Structure formats: C-alpha cells, structure tokens
Amino acid sequence: MGECSQILLIILAIFLPPVAVFLKRGCGVDLLINIILYILTASLLAIIHALYVVFQ
Incomplete structure (x- = not known):
C-alpha cells in the first residue's frame, strides 16, 4: 500500500x-512556499519543490 x-x-x-x-x-x-512558487514561477519550481518534499 x-x-x-x-x-x-x-x-x-x-x-x-x-x-x-x-x-x-x-x-x-x-x-506556503509551494503555493508561492506555484503562483510566481508558472509551476516549474513548485513541481521541483513538491518532488523534493515527496522524496524526502
């Protein structure tokens, strides 16, 4: 699972x-960091940050 x-x-x-x-x-x-990155960078950095959080 x-x-x-x-x-x-x-x-x-x-x-x-x-x-x-x-x-x-x-x-x-x-x-909060991810939402700000998502709004400011057209989601590219938000995707990188989210993947970092998921794999951490």
Whole structure:
C-alpha cells in the first residue's frame, strides 16, 4: 500500500504540486512556499519543490 501512495504523490506533485505537499506535510510552511512558487514561477519550481518534499 505504501508504494501505491508514493506513486500517487509523485503524480500529484507533477500535476498539482500544492496538493501533493499538503497531503505529505499538511498545512504548514512547506505548503506556503509551494503555493508561492506555484503562483510566481508558472509551476516549474513548485513541481521541483513538491518532488523534493515527496522524496524526502
């Protein structure tokens, strides 16, 4: 079951980075950083940040 949820988090990190960060870390600083990156950089840096959070 853990492997399946990890794959789903990776897919979410690519298409909806803030959702993946929220599911992994909850509502906190990482989510705020990711939302700001998503708004400011047309999601490229947000995807990188979300993948970092998911793999961490």
